Amino acid sequence: MSRQSLAPQLEFLLQEIEGIRIRRKGPRRVRVDLAAETLPALLELLKGRAGYVHLSAITCVDWMEQEEFELVYHLWSYETRVLVMAHIRLPRDPGVYLSVYDLFKPAAFFERDIHEMFGLYFEGSPDMGKFILTEWEGPPPMRKDFDGEAWVMDHFNWQAYHPDWLKEIEAQGGGITTRPEDVRR
Amino acid sequence: MSDLKQIPIHAEGDAGGDPKSEGLFTRVFDELKAFCRSRSLFMLHYCTGCGAIELPPAMTSRFDMERLGIQPMVTPRQADILLVTGYVSIKTLKRIILTYEQMGGPKYVIGICSCTVNGGMYWQSYATAKVLNEYLPVDLYIAGCMPRPEAVITGMRQLMENIRTGKADNWKDYYRRYDHYLGNQQQLFGERWQTPTDVIGEADHYGLAGPETTGPHTALLQQHQVPLQPLEMRLGSRQERKP
Ligand code: SF4
Numbered sequence: 001m002s003r004q005s006l007a008p009q010l011e012f013l014l015q016e017i018e019g020i021r022i023r024r025k026g027p028r029r030v031r032v033d034l035a036a037e038t039l040p041a042l043l044e045l046l047k048g049r050a051g052y053v054h055l056s057a058i059t060c061v062d063w064m065e066q067e068e069f070e071l072v073y074h075l076w077s078y079e080t081r082v083l084v085m086a087h088i089r090l091p092r093d094p095g096v097y098l099s100v101y102d103l104f105k106p107a108a109f110f111e112r113d114i115h116e117m118f119g120l121y122f123e124g125s126p127d128m129g130k131f132i133l134t135e136w137e138g139p140p141p142m143r144k145d146f147d148g149e150a151w152v153m154d155h156f157n158w159q160a161y162h163p164d165w166l167k168e169i170e171a172q173g174g175g176i177t178t179r180p181e182d183v184r185r
Numbered sequence: 186m187s188d189l190k191q192i193p194i195h196a197e198g199d200a201g202g203d204p205k206s207e208g209l210f211t212r213v214f215d216e217l218k219a220f221c222r223s224r225s226l227f228m229l230h231y232c233t234g235c236g237a238i239e240l241p242p243a244m245t246s247r248f249d250m251e252r253l254g255i256q257p258m259v260t261p262r263q264a265d266i267l268l269v270t271g272y273v274s275i276k277t278l279k280r281i282i283l284t285y286e287q288m289g290g291p292k293y294v295i296g297i298c299s300c301t302v303n304g305g306m307y308w309q310s311y312a313t314a315k316v317l318n319e320y321l322p323v324d325l326y327i328a329g330c331m332p333r334p335e336a337v338i339t340g341m342r343q344l345m346e347n348i349r350t351g352k353a354d355n356w357k358d359y360y361r362r363y364d365h366y367l368g369n370q371q372q373l374f375g376e377r378w379q380t381p382t383d384v385i386g387e388a389d390h391y392g393l394a395g396p397e398t399t400g401p402h403t404a405l406l407q408q409h410q411v412p413l414q415p416l417e418m419r420l421g422s423r424q425e426r427k428p
Contacts, residue, residue, distance in 0.1 A: 133312075135276050135374075141311050149309045155373070156315040161302050161326070 010050050010080055017042055029083050036088040036097065043073065043086070043103050051079040055104035060114045064144040067092045069120055073100070090120070099125035117142035222291070223348035226265050226341075227258035231284060234271020236298035236331040243334040255341055261287040266344070269317055271331070272300035272307050275373060278314045282370060285321055285359075286382035290391060292356045293324045293344060297337065302326050319369040322355035360388035364400030371402055377409045 014022055014032065020042070021033040034042060046052035054076040061070040073086040090097055099122040100107045111122040112131045119140035121128065130136075139146050232240065244250045244257065258264045261284045269281060285294065296317045299305035304315035317323050324347065327340035347353035359366060363384050371378050385403060388394040 135279075136312070137375075138311065146311075148311045151311050152304075152309055152315075156304070157319065159303055159316040159318070161328075163326075163328075 010077075010082060010084075013045055013050055014042075016045065025085075028081060029085070032084060032086045034086065034088060036090055039073070039086060039088050040098060040100060040103070043075070043100055046075055046077075046084060047103055050077060052077045052084065054078065055100070055106055055110075058107065058110035058114060060118050060120060060142075062092070062118060062142065062144045063089075064092070069095060069118065071097065071114075071120075095120045096123060097121070098123055101125050116140065119143060219349050219351055222265075223345040224254040226253075226255045226293075226345070226348075227263055228255060228266040228268055229261055229264035229284065229288070230257040230259050231261075231281075232268075232270050233273055233277050233281065234269075234298065234300060236271035236300070237268075239297070239331050239334050239337055240268070240270065243337045248334045248338055250338065250341065253338070253341060253345070261285075262289060264288055265291065266293045266295060267321075269294065269296050269301050269321075269323075271298040272305060273314045273317060274312045275314050276312070278320060279374060279378075282320060283380055283382075286380055286384060290356050291348075291354070293348070293353055294321050294355070295340060295344060296323045296326045297332060297340070299328050299330045302328055305330055314373065320366060320373070322358040322366075324353050324355045357391070357393050360384065360391060360393035360398060361395045362397045363388060364397050364402045367406060368400075368402040371405065376405055379406055379410050381413050 010030070011022065014020060014030075017034065017038050019035055019038065023031045023033075025031050032042070043052075043055075052075045055073060056076050057072075057074045059072040059074070061072070063070060069090045069092055071088050071090065073088075075084040075086065077084075095118075097120060099111055101111070101122075101124060108126050109131075111125045112127055112129070114120050115122060115125075115128050116131050116133055117140055133141070138151065141148065240257075242248060250256075255266075261267075265288075267281070267285055267288060273281065285292070294317075296302065300307055300313070301317040301323070304310070304313055307313040308315065314320065325340055325344050327336055329336055332340070344353060367384075385394065385398060388398050
């Protein structure tokens with residue numbers, strides 16, 4: 001099968017799923033929006049029938065105002081060379097979703113990472129233990145409601161750093177003279 | 186290090202014409218010793234952040250640190266200088282403190298990069314420790330993001346000068362005010378924080394234990410301190426390890 005004939009076939013395949021919205025973002029990029037329940041079906045279809053064997057990443061976006069998490073599954077096919085980005089939305093609370101580990105093994109790491117950074121739990125994922133933030137006890141730091149700056153102000157000090165050469169520069173109107181909290185007003 | 190006892194303990198003004206030095210010979214000898222010490226610096230080859238990128242050019246042919254008598258060394262026990270090259274995540278800071286405590290005195294800490302001064306561009310990061318000298322006595326900061334090799338060399342030369350004139354003795358501060366440093370460490374790592382090193386014992390050994398060596402924080406440490414145990418190591422297939 002030539003490359004040209006595969007891409008239309010992909011679109012034909014995608015039509016098989018209900019409630020799906022397909023947008024071509026470019027000659028080699030397809031954005032797919034669908035309901036969270038149908039995502040496993042889509043992945044299965046793509047993997048089984050269109051050669052999408054590579055899940056290159058899962059991205060999480062926290063839409064705090066809408067109380068939703070967005071998950072983006074980036075899939076790559078070495079045959080059609082078209083990137084498929086499958087977007088789903090989930091309620092932020094309780095923040096639970098299904099693992100796709102049985103379809104794509106690398107998902108284990110992406111899901112573990114998202115669990116750690118956003119607190120989103122993946123059912124059926126092999127390990128939801130600590131991954132990178134092994135010594136972190138606070139809330140999931142990538143959530144929008146985690147105020148990193150307040151946490152920093154709470155836990156750390158600022159040191160006055162005024163070597164002589166800096167004083168000379170400041171006398172001429174340069175140098176660092178403002179503390180971060182003044183800048184952020 | 187069989188002759189640890191011979192490391193000079195007369196704390197202040199180790200060199201540099203202290204009027205209280207007993208006689209000319211001692212003074213000349215101390216000065217010679219300080220000079221030699223300043224010209225043979227082993228720096229620990231442990232790079233912590235992105236500022237470490239400036240060290241290869243500083244070490245290799247263009248700037249060639251070795252002509253100043255500075256060489257990288259792989260183990261903390263052989264090293265004199267601990268370079269903290271850039272941002273220090275809290276996770277790394279624990280390792281840095283472990284490393285620092287293993288180095289034999291006299292030892293020097295250089296904080297390279299703005300990140301070691303005040304967190305640099307990681308000020309808002311929850312994971313980056315900001316002020317390095319709250320946790321370790323820093324002898325010298327080389328600011329910049331990142332500092333050029335020229336700046337690194339200049340900083341090194343300044344440190345050599347400080348060692349020669351006996352000004353670089355912040356390492357003694359770690360023993361004298363251990364309680365202060367430990368307190369800051371505990372604030373960050375939790376009160377169960379402990380290292381395998383017996384710092385108070387070492388402070389006694391160097392004759393540097395003072396009123397601030399022990400205090401409420403070291404008392405807390407003693408409460409929690411558990412004897413160190415070797416890590417458990419098991420061999421087995423992946424399946425077996427799964428709960
Ligand atoms: S000061 Fe700049 S170069 Fe240095 S560690 Fe920080 S970010 Fe990196």
